[in-house]
Amino acid sequence: MAWCDGCDVFVEAKGERGEQCPTCGTKLDIADAAFEDDTKPPWHFWLIFVALCGYLFWRVIEFFL
Numbered sequence: 001m002a003w004c005d006g007c008d009v010f011v012e013a014k015g016e017r018g019e020q021c022p023t024c025g026t027k028l029d030i031a032d033a034a035f036e037d038d039t040k041p042p043w044h045f046w047l048i049f050v051a052l053c054g055y056l057f058w059r060v061i062e063f064f065l
């Protein structure tokens with residue numbers, strides 16, 4: 001699905017860049033459709049997150065030693 005600014009409606013699209021609306025010929029905004037696939041954080045985000053949690057946990061343990 002892609003957004004057409006000319007018709008203010010969602011239209012079926014293949015998701016190709018520069019694709020045009022079949023109704024009015026306006027260039028389709030496929031940015032929204034592409035963004036949907038990228039809502040999940042990448043695997044290395046969790047790697048850094050776990051490493052940061054482990055580091056902060058260790059600093060707290062070290063403080064009480």
Ligand SMILES: [Zn+2]
Binds near residue numbers: 004
């Ligand atoms: Zn249109």
